[in-house]
Amino acid sequence: MECFDVAVVGAGPAGSTAALAARRGGADVVLLDRSDFPRDKPCGDGIAPEVFDVLAGLGVADVAAGYPAVPALRLVSPGGEVVARRLHAGTHTIPRRVFDHRLVAAAVDAGVRFRRHRVRTVAHDDDRVVLDGRFAARVVIGADGAGSVVRTALGHPTNPPGHLALAIRGYAPAPAGPPEQRIVTIPGRWPAYAWSFPIGDGRANVGYGELLTGGALTRGYLMARLGALLPDLDLAGATDWRGHHLPLSTRRPSPGRGRLVLAGDALSLINPFTGEGIFYAVVSGTLAGTAAAGAVAATGGADVAARYRRGLARRLGAHLRHTAVTARLGRWPRLVDAAVRAARDDQAVFDTLLGVGLADGRLNAATLWRIIRRL
Template sequence: MDGGDERFDVVVVGAGPAGSAAALAARRAGATVLLLDKASFPRDKPCGDGIAPHALDVARELGVTGLADGYAPVPSLRLVGPGGGAVARRHARPAYTIPRLVFDHRLVEAAVRAGAVLRRHAVRHIEDRGDHVLVDGAIRAGAVVGADGAYSLVRRTLGHAPNAPGHLALAIRGYATAPDLPPEQRIVTTPAGWPAYAWAFPIGDGRANIGYGEVLRGRSLSRAYLLERLATLLPDVDTAGALALRAHHLPLSTRRPPPAHGRLLLAGDALSLINPFTGEGIFYAVLSGALAGAAAAHGDAPAPRYRAALRRRLARHLRHSRAAAALSSQRWIVDAAVRAADRDQRVFDALIELGLGDGLLGPYTLASVAAAVPRR
């Protein structure tokens, strides 16, 4: 028996930013879409909640506006280097801090308004049968987009293991009462456990999203250790009183599986699209989801369509972000970058574009950082 009591052009597994963007793009292409998630919305997702303007740009291209309504833009960023030097400058375009409880719900609601069918369902089995995909023995799909996170079932179905230490970070996040914090996003790096940093991102309602994370290097990191580092790096924030403290893994883009094969496509965290330079992932999620959804909506050869679209849009940037991550493994280079950004707004803007969007590590930035290295 062939199976497939229900039929959809595209089934999206995971309804976070990548999955919702995939559903929106597929609907814009005229496909029937089923959007599956194991949770009901609104639901929380441990994250820094930083939303760069680049992610909102992609959402607007999908016809979605109003994602930041009610949240004041955060005009500036303060970065403290591992050696203690700091730079504080205005963003070229303001960023936002929007709890994922709100952001993800707004995005998935937009997908439903666009005609996607949203269903709470934990997917257990996926089978690519060549001319279609069978989901849990009952749903027939022309293509499946896996937007189901760091431990993606769709990724495992394609034969790819989760990221290993060295290409995986662990972070803890909570919400602290912090009415006196200035309207700036703050990142405090530390030489202990390098590369590692804490953050404090004001939301605008008297609270701040706070957290600490570091790249895993083979040793386990306890909750107590993460909280101790958080308190040490943010001494002016009531970290002890923080609520909703949850830890999560960040699969870094330095080790990505192939993005698609046959009728199965990966997007967002399932594709290990976390910027290794900053830990940012929302822009990557929305962009890769949109590209995957558009490719999946075409019944013929969705995998090569998606691979080509990703190459055009992100390949060069991902090479540069990987190079930036390799350079930043040396603390003295990060300190030089902080000094260079403090001296020159152009360097600051370039680093922000590289870390939050799809910017490149250009010659001017490299020369400026090199010039900021202290001479012996």
């Protein structure tokens, strides 16, 4: 059996940053994933600038090399209101096959041991946790996505309908014209939207996602919605279609117990209004890894859940309360129309809403008042 201070299950952005942070804290770390890298991961691939700030704090640079920033965003509301504005820092569209591989490579370069292994069982053994009888660790970080084995071991079910979305993603020829991210929402099925995010290599990441409310959504239905909302896309020339679930942060489980903690999608850290999850992944992964290294050094790992819970509350607590409010308010399409009108008329409103939807921003009274005035 291989023994470590910290074992991280799942090598997506949450897992790789958790492993990096724990290693930088002096822990002996193993990173486990069922796949070799590079590997594909269905996602919108949009990376907000705040993600790179977090990665820079871990000593990771040049993750966006070769993928130019997209300078503008166009958003169409359910009622047809449109805002199109330049983004101050721009966002990047980096296929997860590339982005995740670069993060795993950074972790390995930092001294993290990577093992290809699919974890199936999680067992407690005195002062450590044993995974499949092969790996033992003082602390285990579950960053293994929406179907997390570690989350199941903690006794948490998956998100129920109303707190879970389904999306389909493919890569299509990029539409003609200046590069911009496009998000088009749909009347009658809100909250739901289609997207087109140019990559910079002649392709765009395109897709459609919708909140699950109990009924099944077929591939044909999702594709039809995408084609109707973005009719200029060449879907016949698109490739690599894959579907994925998005466990929304409106139904988060406890972040951990004992020597087990959760990060990223395993903790249901998906923005309920935009479906964004990479910023949450790198922030929660960094917090989990830092807490794990500190707990191993101080108590042999026994207090990791308490350390992590405090770190999450300080870093994301207020923001997550604001996103929950935003998600509830956003159930009224007329209010979303008003918010888009306000963002079209006022850069400050646009920036505030973007911060709430893509990073860790918060609503403020001035923004709410400007939206209400445009109802």
